Amino acid sequence: MHIKRVTLLSEKFPRRDVYPFNLETLSSTKHLELQSPITFFVGENGSGKSTLLKAIALRCRIHIWKGIERARFAHNPYEEQLYRFLNVEWRNGMVPGSFFASEIFRNFAQILDEWAVSDPGVLEYFGDGSLLTQSHGQSHMAFFRSRFKLEGVYLLDEPENALSPRRQLELMRILDGMGRAGHAQFIIATHSPILLAHPLATIYSFDSAPIKRVDYQQTEHYRIYRRFLTGEHTYDQDDEK
Numbered sequence: 001m002h003i004k005r006v007t008l009l010s011e012k013f014p015r016r017d018v019y020p021f022n023l024e025t026l027s028s029t030k031h032l033e034l035q036s037p038i039t040f041f042v043g044e045n046g047s048g049k050s051t052l053l054k055a056i057a058l059r060c061r062i063h064i065w066k067g068i069e070r071a072r073f074a075h076n077p078y079e080e081q082l083y084r085f086l087n088v089e090w091r092n093g094m095v096p097g098s099f100f101a102s103e104i105f106r107n108f109a110q111i112l113d114e115w116a117v118s119d120p121g122v123l124e125y126f127g128d129g130s131l132l133t134q135s136h137g138q139s140h141m142a143f144f145r146s147r148f149k150l151e152g153v154y155l156l157d158e159p160e161n162a163l164s165p166r167r168q169l170e171l172m173r174i175l176d177g178m179g180r181a182g183h184a185q186f187i188i189a190t191h192s193p194i195l196l197a198h199p200l201a202t203i204y205s206f207d208s209a210p211i212k213r214v215d216y217q218q219t220e221h222y223r224i225y226r227r228f229l230t231g232e233h234t235y236d237q238d239d240e241k
């Protein structure tokens with residue numbers, strides 16, 4: 001365990017009418033206690049999970065790889081400023097870490113291949129092969145297996161996106177083993193009911209404001225999947241809260 005608490009300094013938000021400071025989940029939440037090596041952020045799309053995850057990464061001075069910058073219709077100067085209004089409390093001092101999101105992973109893999117042109121040895125770290133020659137799921141798992149062996153804080157944004165159910169179970173085993181070893185701490189935004197089922201994880205729900213800690217069976221994801229698999233819920237029914 002490395003981070004013990006994340007505090008949102010909402011009283012210092014510069015504005016309340018623009019993203020991300022207009023998200024009620026963030027403006028009404030004081031702090032999150034991180035009491036397990038694995039913490040999940042769960043909630044509906046647009047609830048603020050990824051937004052807070054990225055802000056924590058930036059506050060921890062963790063680099064976030066980016067793709068090619070494109071012109072945008074409208075620019076929001078506040079879009080990536082939430083980290084300035086966070087306080088991260090460490091148990092025994094700051095440690096390094098990494099941020100993973102599937103939409104930016106390919107850019108990282110391409111840069112890694114460019115490095116390998118002059119130094120092929122860099123690929124040994126990832127199983128001695130280019131990540132670009134593997135499927136999305138295979139390359140993601142190669143990254144997880146190698147990177148999580150190092151001490152650090154790991155922030156993952158929907159790591160299940162490219163993974164089959166079997167690979168999600170494999171990822172759960174990796175998280176469990178690295179978390180129990182004591183050198184790695186994980187904060188993960190996810191929609192996966194498989195990953196959420198980890199018995200020792202702390203789950204924070206963004207489906208209400210303020211953000212609150214919930215049990216696995218209380219998550220909307222568990223309830224929807226359970227209703228669907230038991231035949232209680234079909235595709236033409238409205239979701240029930």
